Amino acid sequence: MVKRSPRKTKEEQRSFNMSRIQSKDTKPEIILRKTLWHAGIRYRKNFNTLPGKPDIVITKHKIAIFCDGEFWHGKDWDIKKPKIQANRAYWIEKIERNMARDKEIDKQMQCEGWIVLRFWSKDIQKNLGLCVDEIKYAILKAKVNLCNSDYKDGC
Numbered sequence: 001m002v003k004r005s006p007r008k009t010k011e012e013q014r015s016f017n018m019s020r021i022q023s024k025d026t027k028p029e030i031i032l033r034k035t036l037w038h039a040g041i042r043y044r045k046n047f048n049t050l051p052g053k054p055d056i057v058i059t060k061h062k063i064a065i066f067c068d069g070e071f072w073h074g075k076d077w078d079i080k081k082p083k084i085q086a087n088r089a090y091w092i093e094k095i096e097r098n099m100a101r102d103k104e105i106d107k108q109m110q111c112e113g114w115i116v117l118r119f120w121s122k123d124i125q126k127n128l129g130l131c132v133d134e135i136k137y138a139i140l141k142a143k144v145n146l147c148n149s150d151y152k153d154g155c
Helices: 010-019 027-038 077-083 088-111 121-126 128-149
Strands: 056-058 063-068 115-120
Touching: 027 056, 027 063, 027 121, 027 128, 063 088, 063 121, 063 128, 077 088, 088 115, 115 121, 115 128, 121 128
Parallel strands: 063 115
Antiparallel strands: 056 063
């Protein structure tokens, strides 16, 4: 006879599901990293010495890449905000706080000379080539900026 655990309430089930959500090494992040590696682009992952702990960092060119989940970082927030029903006050405050923090981190890193790229998880999964092209363009732009600043040295 198979022993079954008692049924969970909606709140318990939601709590269980939310506890399983990863903050690093998500599927979209892994897909993007593998593609970059195969393209010959070397990087560091989950670089914790930078603000916001970017998912991928190309230190050579000072490029920080974030792979953001649509729900947690507020994609199409104006459309989705009214649709939140359960624990509405908590989730609205949390997601808006995440969005404000993302903007502050971007601003701080740009002031320190970093190029910051943010990709939505679904964009990575559906338009991987475009995401990689954008990263390659940022690398090219960083090289040009480096050459212009070191022009005296004969870059």
